[in-house]
Amino acid sequence: MNQRPNEVKIESHGDIILLDIHGDVTAFSEPSLNSAYASAKESDPKKIILKFEESAYINSGGIAVLIQVLAQTRRNNQKIGITGLSDHFKKVFNMVGITKFATIYPTRQDALSAMSAVP
């Protein structure tokens, strides 16, 4: 069963870039997510929010892709926020340790407000 490429909308909010990720997140998301991050990086943002769809299916392949993106953001000294996750995937992201490298916010607005407030 083929997965459609993720549609990722890139939004600019002051000094924050928000990547609005549509669709499921699996190993097949690698080209879409890496391309979106590469585009976002062009404006040299210090803060990036990854927004997911609450109904998204996320598996270990997708988690591995996300971690590889986080490795890049770490090298580039970027602060990362995550929002839009279901309660289940908030739990999963915490279990695998993603929360050591990104902060999970309850809503998109919470993420934008909190990250705007920090330098």
Place this chain on the structure above:
Amino acid sequence: MRAETTVPDDQTVELNLPSKFGYERIAIGGLAEFAKSVGFSSPRIEDLKTSVAEACINAVQHGNKGKPDARVLVAITFKENTLFISVFDEGGGFKAELKDPNIERIIDNLDPPVGFGVFLMKRLMDEVEFNRTSNHLHEVRMTMKLTG
């Protein structure tokens, strides 16, 4: 390909899937309905879905290793207030005793980003076992007790 270890009755469901990524979605959809029908809560059903999806993905990738005509069999049974789920592949098994993935080492490119599937299964399910069946299939057997 049949799961010898299950007894067909009205509390047992078996799914025979192509060994291709994406088909685990069919398994977890059916599993969610079955688990709901016997009384599992929504959060526990999400735990079941993730665990079985990961077991199926491992069966495709590491068990059947891309063999085009291989199959993945998912057998679900509810008895004694417990859900028993087995995922079978036709391969030689994979390293069940993988050490837990270390995200710091992965971020620093010291380890590859692998092992999250087994890691999640072990944490989300009550029990996980890795077996070889008498008809030469590799089995991941998981259980979750209905509580509350």
